[in-house]
Amino acid sequence: MKNKYELIYEGKAKKVFSHEDLEKVIIEFKDDATAFNALKKAKFEGKGKLNCLISAKIFEFLKKNNIPTHFLELKNENTMIAKKIKVIPLEIVLRNIAYGSLCKQTTIKPGTKLTKPLIDIYLKNDELNDPLITKDRIKLMNILESKDLDIIIDLTLKINGILQSFFKNIQLQLVDFKLEFGYDLKNNILLGDEISPDNCRLWDLNQKNDIIVSLDKDRFRNDLGGLIEAYSEINRRINDFFKLTK
Ligand code: TMP
DSSP, X not given: OOTTSOEEEEOSSEEEEEOSSTTEEEEEEOSEEEETTXXXXXXXXXXXXXXXXXXXXXXXXXXXTTOOBSXXXXXXXXEEXXXXXXXXXXXXXXXXXXXXXXXXXXXXXXXXXXXXXXEEEEEOOGGGTOOBOOHHHHHHTTOSOHHHHHHHHHHHHHHHHHHHHHHHHTTEEEEEEEEOEEEOTTOXXXXXXXXXXXXXXXXXXXXXXXXXXXXXXXXXXXXXXXXXHHHHHHHHHHHHHHHHHX
C-alpha cells in the first residue's frame, strides 16, 4: 500500500496501518505463510486476498450472532478496516479434535474426538516461541484481570458453537482454531486478528472414507501442496452458503 497511511505494525501474515479516523486501523493481508514460529517460510500468491475475504465473511456472521469483533468493512480484496484495539498478548486455541501440537506433547492419538472442547492458552511472544501458559502465570504477569480471561474463554466457547455448525453446513469439520482478543478505546473486549484457514484446522467432510483431507495451513505445515486450491475451495463454499441464505 502507498505511504498515505503509516505502517504501525508488521506481523508474519498481516500489516497494520493507521487510518485518518484514530479509532480505526487498516489491515492488509500478506501472501506470506510461516509455520513453526517462522522456521518455515513461503509465499503463496493470492493467499492474502483469500484470507481477507474469508475472515470478513466470518466476522460478519459472528457479528450477526452477537460476537463483538474488530471488523468494520472490507476496503478491497486483501485489506480490511477494523476498530483499533490493544491486542491482549494471548493466543487462545480451542480444540474439538486432537491434532497438531496436542498430539506431539501428549499421548493422545491424532483424530481423537474430545468429549468437550479443550482450551489451550499460549503467550503471544515470538522470542519465547509462544509457550503454553497457565491461568496462574497469566495472573502473575498481570496480562489481564481474571474476569476478563473468563469473558474471553466464554466468548471462545460461544464462537466454537457458532463456527462448528456454520462449517458443518458447508461440509467442513472444525478441528481446532486460534483466536486473539483486544481492548477497544472504551475498554470493551473484541475478537481481533483473523479467522481463516491460516488459524483454523478444517477437514473436508465430503470424503467417502475416513481419510483426513486438510483444507487449511496444514497443507503447508505438512508439505501436502495445494494450499491455494484448498483456501479457494473454502472461500467458494462460504460464498455459496451466503448466496443460498440471502
Ligand atoms: P497447534 O496444534 O499447532 O497448537 O495449532 C492449533 C491451532 O491453532 C491450529 O488451528 C493452528 C492455530 N495456530 C495459529 O493460528 N498460530 C500459531 O502460531 C499456532 C502454533 C497455531
